[in-house]
Amino acid sequence: MQLALAPLQTYTDYHFRNAHLAVFKGVDKFYAPYLKMNNDGTIKNAPKIDILPKNNPQIAVIPQLMACGEEEFFIMADYIESLGYKELNWNMGCPYPMVTNRNLGAGILNKPSEIFELFDHIFPKLKMGLGIKMRMGLENTSEILEILPRLNDYPLTEIIIHARYAKQLYNGPCDHERFQECISLTKHPLTYNGDIESKEDFDELQIKFKGINHWMIGRGAMKNPSLFEEIQFGTVDSGEVYRNKLTLFSQHIITSLLECNPDKGYALSKMKSYWEYLSEGLSDGKQLYRKLKKAKSISDFSELLFETL
Template structure:
């Protein structure tokens, strides 16, 4: 099984990826938050620079509906050594959809087909697609699958919700089954894997699925990939040795269980490292705090009784206030896994 870290705008940029990769079980592939411009901005370029992503397999994600822009970006990305990119056809944001980008393009199958024909006939890199099932109705899904089957995708990553679902409701697994049983492509599942039980259910229902993309689950529980790989005594020993220096062994191919090694000391070190990393590349406490507060929406759910601490984190206007609130949370509460 391969595990991917999902691209989450504003959350999983290179500062987060480096801190995560340093402390926790590694993903097999890390997908960057989407690139939208015909030519990369300095922020987008910083995110994909090889020197900012050492030791990781990075897949840049592109969000566009213009073949010319897609081809321009892939040419630029090849200059940095990237031969594989991902096309975002899944973002459900209203502002993105209004421009017929992301999942918004799914409502225009003829336009989508022409766009894919243009990029696959002209691009010399490998292209994967991350998609939803459609925009307003699952009746769109079979037609979309037929379009995807026309092209030589590197892989098809499926988030089994329609655009109007956003991240609500239960994933529409009957539609994933349609792709599982009929698509000619290598599939990757994405959506609502938060625990080993969720993962085992997926494996039981779809035993041929060999790739899973994780997003919110990893943000909530950074040990999740290790938990899903399973526990092994040799890996617990590896962890125990690494924990002496606080920085966890990078379990890129190991099987580990969060219950066996998760502890507050390690997670606290990760949070401090992440804060320092943002402070080095972003000016001003306010801008650094914006990044950190967004993560705590997810990470806060991993603690017992986090409410009063999260309120203080949310209200913090200076990094010193933020650090005091985080330190108190780690000192006074426990991890729930």
């Protein structure tokens, strides 16, 4: 069994990944949020920095990119390769309209001919392994039924499927029946992603999808970073132990943020965004988050957090 941390834009960056590796266990593979392009044809700087080897010294990380054309694909792929990576992941799953309306992310899933035309041009030139992370479609989950069998013609390293269609965003249930159909349609290693927020969720899915050995967790791990340990090792920390880990985890992130950017307002903003998720995993999380949101400085935030936890 292999567990992976999903690439959540602005959240699961190297600050989060390194802190998680230092405090928690159970993640086999980390995926970096996608590289994307500026309007002038250059790669945005923050995601470039995120995947620098010096920022990921002990992490088995897979960089991700988002592209809708061959030229921009290779601008980003060449950069990834120049850093020494042997594999990358193509985001065909981002569901947000500002992305899909530009034929990016899941916006290409209702245009299968464009996907295969891109692959026909890219694979003969590509020197790295390539996997994809995708939704089941843009408008509905049946769209994947046309795409998935034809992907067998290409040497993909893996296919990660978030079991929703894009226009759902993160609302409504995952389509488990459709995912079950997908298992027999592909020869590639298949990873399940979507709504794993507890060990109970995972156990139910593992029984349902007996042939699946690769799993990806995103929002569930943001709410409970120890979820990987609970699934991998069956261990559940006591409330006090878990809170102590969250304190240490937060301190690692704060230290990393301040080393990267001395702007303490930036660190404060980032920590508030992290704790919007982390607070959901605590019984008193709503009250704690209300206090943390009022912090005026990163030092106040740290004091409030450590006093309360």
